[in-house]
Amino acid sequence: MEKKMEKKKIYVLACGGTIAGKAASADDLTGYAAGQTSIGELLAAVPQLADYADVEGEQFCNIDSSDMSEDLWQALSQRVQEVADRDDVDGIVITHGTDTMEETAYFLHLTVHTVKPIVLTGSMRPATAISADGPLNLLEAVQAASFPDLGQYGAVIVMNSTIHSARFVEKTDTTHADTFKGRQLGCLGWMQDGRPYIYQKPLRKHTWSSALSSPKVLPPVAVVYAYVGLRAADVCALAEGKAGLIIAGLGHGKMPAPVWQALQPLMEKGLVVVRAARALGGIVTQVPAYEGTVTADNLTPQKAKILLQLALAATQDKKKIQAIFDNY
Ligand code: ASP
Numbered sequence: 177m178e179k180k181m182e183k184k185k186i187y188v189l190a191c192g193g194t195i196a197g198k199a200a201s202a203d204d205l206t207g208y209a210a211g212q213t214s215i216g217e218l219l220a221a222v223p224q225l226a227d228y229a230d231v232e233g234e235q236f237c238n239i240d241s242s243d244m245s246e247d248l249w250q251a252l253s254q255r256v257q258e259v260a261d262r263d264d265v266d267g268i269v270i271t272h273g274t275d276t277m278e279e280t281a282y283f284l285h286l287t288v289h290t291v292k293p294i295v296l297t298g299s300m301r302p303a304t305a306i307s308a309d310g311p312l313n314l315l316e317a318v319q320a321a322s323f324p325d326l327g328q329y330g331a332v333i334v335m336n337s338t339i340h341s342a343r344f345v346e347k348t349d350t351t352h353a354d355t356f357k358g359r360q361l362g363c364l365g366w367m368q369d370g371r372p373y374i375y376q377k378p379l380r381k382h383t384w385s386s387a388l389s390s391p392k393v394l395p396p397v398a399v400v401y402a403y404v405g406l407r408a409a410d411v412c413a414l415a416e417g418k419a420g421l422i423i424a425g426l427g428h429g430k431m432p433a434p435v436w437q438a439l440q441p442l443m444e445k446g447l448v449v450v451r452a453a454r455a456l457g458g459i460v461t462q463v464p465a466y467e468g469t470v471t472a473d474n475l476t477p478q479k480a481k482i483l484l485q486l487a488l489a490a491t492q493d494k495k496k497i498q499a500i501f502d503n504y
Contacts, residue, residue, distance in 0.1 A: 184266035184322040187259045188233030189252070190215035191280075193241050193273025195310035197302035206351060208302040210240035210273055218271065221303065222311045228370065229322050233269075241273025241298075244280060246394045246485075252280070253287045253390045260290035267293040267321030271314065274298045274347055274355060277333060281342035282479045285331035285382045286486055286504065287390040293326040294383070296333045296342075300353045309336065309353045316367040323372050329364055330382030339364045341378045346476060360457045360474055381504045388504070391489035395419040399477045401454060402426045408438035415439070420448040420484045424477035429453050429460035429469075436466070443468055448497060450484050452477040470498050 190196065192211030196218060199208035215235045225231050236255060237248060252270075259265055272280055281296045288294060297317035299310035317334045320326055331342040335356050344358040357363075365374040381387070397420040400411050415421045421439075423431050429451030439449055451460050452472035460471045472480035480501075487500040 184229050184324075185264055186229040186231050186267045186269055186318050186321050187262075187265045188215065188219065188231060188269045188271065188318075189236040189255065189259070190218060190233060190238070191236050191241070191244075191252070191270060191272045192238040193271065193275075193277075193298045194302050195271050195273075195297070195299040195313065196238060197299075197304075199302050199304045202304060202306045205301055205305055208304065210302075211238040213303050214238070215271075218303075218310075218314065222314050224315055225318050228315070229267075229318050231318060236270075239273070241276040241280070244273070244276045249280060249283045250390045250392075250394070253284055256284055256288045256294060257290070260288060260292050260294070265292070266324065267295065267327070269314070269317045269321050270294070270296045271317075272296050272298050274300060274335075278342070278345050278347055278356075279478055279482060281331045281333055281345065283390075283482050285342035286386050286388045286483065288331070288383055289386060289389075291324075291327040291384045293321040293323065294331040295321045295326070296331065297335055299335075300351060300355055312337075319370045320367060320372050326372055326374070327383070329374070329377050332364065334367060337367045339366060339372055339374065343378050343380055343382065343479075386504070388486040388490065388500070390486070394485045395488040397422065397481050397485050397488070399424060399481050401477075402431045402435075404432075406432055406435055408432075408434040411435050412438050412442065415442055415447055418447065419488050420450065420481075422450045422452050422472070422477050422480045422484060424454040425451050425460070427453070427455065428458075428463070429466070429471065446492070448484065448488065448492075448494060450480055450501070452480045468494070470494055470501060473501050475501070 196213035197210040198212040349355040
């Protein structure tokens with residue numbers, strides 16, 4: 177395969193996950209501990225990286241991504257911004273657990289302002305497994321980050337030779353390597369022969385075109401999943417002390433009537449309610465029956481939560497918040 181002419185400088189921020197996971201045996205694909213391997217070991221396991229880029233990096237944290245927190249997001253966003261602002265860095269790779277990778281990717285997609293590539297990767301099989309997927313994912317993430325044009329698409333996830341926009345990607349399988357999908361709109365492209373092939377680009381605002389930033393404290397927002405038997409009292413208890421509430425609603429963002437009634441006084445006191453959907457695709461739009469709510473477009477509930485937190489940090493005006501949902 178043809179190697180790249182000019183090597184780029186790629187900065188890797190290692191956050192843990194299964195790519196840094198170790199199990200007692202090579203055939204153990206689930207009973208492993210994530211976040212065990214250091215960045216030094218991760219990079220040393222893929223000597224081919226040096227053929228494509230000058231790679232430098234740091235251990236940002238070393239956790240199972242179930243333990244990712246909003247505080248860590250804010251620190252990571254700040255750190256990625258600092259690194260992106262360096263003249264001697266061309267692209268950034270973040271190794272991360274897959275369980276919350278799509279959320280971290282979307283947070284960075286909205287809050288880091290740069291035209292340089294930001295690529296997240298990880299693995300579904302621990303480093304100790306037969307056919308571990310981490311080394312190739314890391315190599316392809318570094319190769320992808322070495323292509324400056326990739327920066328125009330915002331933060332991306334590169335795994336299983338597929339390039340996904342942070343806006344649309346979802347983890348769809350608990351354990352299989354082919355877990356990340358853009359279920360609604362597909363992927364941006366693929367990695368092949370050491371370079372990205374891109375076929376479409378996201379039109380919503382992100383990175384260089386985003387006016388949103390990570391505030392010192394993220395406004396508290398909760399997500400409630402709607403189902404038959406959802407109790408209004410449980411929803412009110414969850415909404416207590418929150419600035420916003422995302423409803424992973426039924427169908428076109430609906431909820432049982434008693435829940436909607438119970439939300440009225442809370443909305444009058446300032447709670448911003450965003451209607452998303454628990455359905456696997458489609459857009460939630462305004463309807464007269466749910467006047468006063470904001471609609472989540474086609475964002476998944478967990479991404480709508482992030483966008484609402486960043487929107488609430490900028491404004492309390494529901495029209496402006498809706499405009500943010502319509503444009504990001
Ligand atoms: N539990 C792991 C994590 O999210 C899973 C993975 O990385 O694939 O850190």
